[in-house]
Amino acid sequence: MQDNAQTIEYDYSIAKAFTFATILFGIIGMTVGVILAFQLAFPGLNNLAGEYGTFSRLRPLHTNGVAYGFTLSGIFATWYYVGQRVLKVSLKESPFLMGVAKLHFALYFITILLAVVTLISGITTSKEYAELEWPLDLLVVVWWVLWGISLFGLIGIRRERTLYISLWYYIACFVAVAMLYLFNNMEIPTMLFANGAPSSFMHSISMYAGTNDALVQWWFGHNAVAFVFTTPIIAMIYYFLPKESGQNVYSYKLSILAFWGLMFVYLWAGGHHLVYSTVPDWMQTMGSVMSVVLILPSWGSAINMLLTMKGEWGQLQTSPLIKFMVLASTFYMLSTIEGPIQAIKSVNAIAHFTDWIPGHVHDGVLGWVVFMIMSALFHMAPRMFGREIYSKSLMETQFWLQTTAIVLYFTSMWIAGITQGMMWRAYDEYGSLLYSFIDTVTVLQPYYTIRAVGGLMYLIGFFMFAYNMYKTATAGRVLDKEPTNASPMGA
């Protein structure tokens, strides 16, 4: 398999472009996140930029920036790297697919820039992670189809007959996001029925009303997480961990079980966002139960990855890249046991609407998604640029700084969430509510401060990553041949 790889010259131009986008949107999205965190701890920071600087205006910018700017760029960057290699075919061999890939990048990049402008102007549908208004939605559909052409086009001209595990997950990402995005963004531009009123071109309303809208939204919202923050990231770890460590994937059977299990169960779990709401009770219960079942396929993948390191745990000491990936897998396990716990109805009664939820999201994304994407790009850099990774010691520092940051983030949010959830339901001896709402806000100030500091540390770590990548591309020692497994690193 590896011998064959040497004879094909892969084209990394698109992978490089998306790598650049990953870093750029990562910086923007995470910086906005840190600003939000400080605004909650120190509310005076809300009014530095008029209406464009308030927490509420910036929040969609953060979520869209990191999910669709940073993470999607990372997914596409790795696809345009991994796809060619596991299919044993170069993008260069098809001028058509090369053109599609370039157009994909260009339209994607323009869409994200437009998203920044519209969201900060308050042009939003308000549905979480589906905030973009209808003209942008149409643009998204166009480049998602282009990605599909690239994906299935490259598969169509492949030399390797069997699809590697990573490809299963990329295909799942493509198909599921297409379905979810289309159904949740069904909307009608209101200017079509303006009846002579000079109404806004951008405005639309949802095809669904009230409870139905909520149901479709969280079917989408939960699974957007599944198919953007989970499946493509698993695609990455299935490729990059065995490659970097030189180990075979521990169990093929486990990877099949985990994949098809995840595909079947994940979509059911959206109902856990609507526990004790007005959607029918049986849906809430299904959401809860299936969330707990979801532990099996999630841990299946994670354990498969950890056991891939069997007998080679020494690499944890010698390679910061392996450390990043093993910790990513571990945070995936933490996050996928925490989520099901929160989905249990009695726990959800306390956890829902509190800071425990953003805490849960962030141990998943900071520990799993961002760590894995950075690992992937670190591994790709010596192959794409033909240079050694610039600094191993900087990677080490970044690893410990960001790991500490994540721990500060989720521990403070656990405490904040449970504290607030308990205070909301506390009664005094006369049967009156013990706390007014504002009591349950001011009590959180120290935790908000700790979280903001953790977020800032994480952001500094991300800047270290960006600097290390930049130096690798421009000043890393030039390699005479492509490394097979462990990525070479300078001091």
Add this chain to the structure above:
Amino acid sequence: MFHWLEQRPFFFTVVLFLFISFAGIIEVIPDFAKASQPLVGTKPYSVLELAGRQVYIKDSCNACHSQLIRPFKSETDRYGMYSLSGEYAYDRPFLWGSKRTGPDLLRVGNYRTTDWHENHMMAPAEVVPGTVMPAYPHQFTNIADIATAYANANTQKEVFAVPYDKEGMPKLGSWEEAKAAALEEAKVIAADMKNQNVKDAVANGEIPEIVAMIAYLNSLK
């Protein structure tokens, strides 16, 4: 069988699609028609209220405020009667939110007044010391988009058969009629406000965002 699929991308994708669409078909579709029935007495929003709802969305109030009261005593004591599905029948989009950085607002119209909102939106910390809510002074100067609110209402009427212009329901009429009606409604709110610029704007036939916003918040009951 799975090994066979792994060599056939087309069938792989088809089987995969069946796997992932199964849950949606079973879970989302069955109760769709039932859940969208309005409660007896639930009325669609007036054009001014819809304009306010659009300001609520524009400034992303739903990032921090829920509009969903769960059936617990601690919630009904704090916010009022728990939510019923039919109350939301005219909410496009729904605004339940997912985080209570601030309190629930589903029935805020029952216990807050126009002047409370006026003071609070201008300087939240002066009304509620210790609050983390940003101030929204720009809502006092930005002019509300009544035309889009009208288009919104008319879309609901024509596409989704929302009962505007029916007996006992809010009147929509033509754009000119709706604009005049929204202004009349705005004058009633502005009369309870003290901000002179807002009063002047309404007297000149323009409706600042804050007036529409308060109309919407007062309608939440």
